[in-house]
Amino acid sequence: MRIAQLAPLTESVPPTGYGGTELVVSLLTEELVGFGHDVTLFACADSVTGARLVGTASTGLRLSRQPPHRWAAFDITSLVKLKEMSGEFDVIHNHMGYQALPMLASLNVPSVTTNHNPVKDYCAPVYFAYGSLNYVAISESYRQLNYPERINYCDTIYNGIAVEKYQPSVATERRYLLFVGRIGADKGAREAIEFAGRVGLPLKMAGKVDGADQEYFEKFVLPAVQAGLVDFLGEVGEAEKIALYAGAIAVVYPIRFDEPFGLVMVEAMASGTPVIALDRGSVKELVLDGVTGLVDSTLENLVRRFKDGTFEQIESRACIHRARHHFGKQAMARKYEALYQRVLNTDRLPAGV
Numbered sequence: 001m002r003i004a005q006l007a008p009l010t011e012s013v014p015p016t017g018y019g020g021t022e023l024v025v026s027l028l029t030e031e032l033v034g035f036g037h038d039v040t041l042f043a044c045a046d047s048v049t050g051a052r053l054v055g056t057a058s059t060g061l062r063l064s065r066q067p068p069h070r071w072a073a074f075d076i077t078s079l080v081k082l083k084e085m086s087g088e089f090d091v092i093h094n095h096m097g098y099q100a101l102p103m104l105a106s107l108n109v110p111s112v113t114t115n116h117n118p119v120k121d122y123c124a125p126v127y128f129a130y131g132s133l134n135y136v137a138i139s140e141s142y143r144q145l146n147y148p149e150r151i152n153y154c155d156t157i158y159n160g161i162a163v164e165k166y167q168p169s170v171a172t173e174r175r176y177l178l179f180v181g182r183i184g185a186d187k188g189a190r191e192a193i194e195f196a197g198r199v200g201l202p203l204k205m206a207g208k209v210d211g212a213d214q215e216y217f218e219k220f221v222l223p224a225v226q227a228g229l230v231d232f233l234g235e236v237g238e239a240e241k242i243a244l245y246a247g248a249i250a251v252v253y254p255i256r257f258d259e260p261f262g263l264v265m266v267e268a269m270a271s272g273t274p275v276i277a278l279d280r281g282s283v284k285e286l287v288l289d290g291v292t293g294l295v296d297s298t299l300e301n302l303v304r305r306f307k308d309g310t311f312e313q314i315e316s317r318a319c320i321h322r323a324r325h326h327f328g329k330q331a332m333a334r335k336y337e338a339l340y341q342r343v344l345n346t347d348r349l350p351a352g353v
Contacts (some may be wrong), residue, residue: 003037003092006082008021039051044057053323078096091109091111108273112340115292118258118260129145140282141260160332179251206240209234250273254276273319276311277294286327292314
């Protein structure tokens with residue numbers, strides 16, 4: 001098949017640091033190339049891929065000097081290039097989001113849109129206007145929480161990772177709790193600090209601080225860093241992140257929003273590292289409570305169950321088994337490959353196919 005992958009331009013593909021969607025796009029693209037498909041990736045010009053690369057922005061927009069009010073122009077430019085080349089593709093896979101929907105609807109090429117982010121109020125009318133296009137949910141929770149009655153979710157496909165990269169070293173001694181992700185209220189950074197303090201273990205925090213989260217960081221995280229209660233590492237690269245997972249007793253994931261998927265949870269399990277998380281969104285689909293981590297409705301319950309011995313019953317091999325058998329990149333790519341073929345056969349798929 002001749003497949004176009006339309007990536008967001010916020011980060012390079014793959015990302016050098018933070019960037020879950022871009023990592024998924026990269027893994028999917030490279031697997032499809034490996035399967036023998038003719039793949040074209042629309043992404044930042046500094047992306048690294050075995051596919052044909054069509055670059056727009058010279059680098060990821062978040063780390064560039066381009067002011068945010070100009071970012072939409074780069075998205076549109078990428079879409080213009082996609083339109084100009086559309087006759088070269090059998091199917092277009094959109095990861096950019098709602099910005100691409102009007103263009104996709106105007107092209108005479110079947111398309112699939114993976115919704116990586118929740119459908120917010122400000123963009124919901126766009127999704128509703130093009131709700132009959134083919135959409136993929138990244139978890140069953142996502143599907144149920146994001147207008148299944150108005151958006152044509154034709155499949156649910158879990159994100160995949162390169163599970164083999166995250167195998168822990170048997171010689172690694174696990175000494176700390178770990179928080180990985182954007183340092184903000186919805187990711188539960190403050191609650192992670194509270195959990196670590198209440199169970200009496202050191203906490204390492206690795207993640208970016210957006211401008212919108214700077215005040216939150218200075219109020220709730222920085223004082224703990226200055227007091228020596230938290231080792232704040234900032235945004236880390238892939239190799240450092242993998243090493244951090246391997247050395248962690250557990251990854252603390254006390255999210256305060258309905259998580260669409262959560263690559264951090266899957267990466268942790270692939271490292272043999274249990275996940276301690278609040279029950280929001282997709283968490284219970286990914287993490288098996290009492291088997292690959294602790295999942296509960298309150299921080300108080302998580303603290304109690306960590307202390308009462310429940311956590312000690314969790315085995316690293318169960319975490320690794322879960323990640324390898326459910327969240328591998330090849331399985332993800334094969335499912336998308338099958339979906340593309342169904343789209344080619346029928347153009348518009350009925351919901352739930």
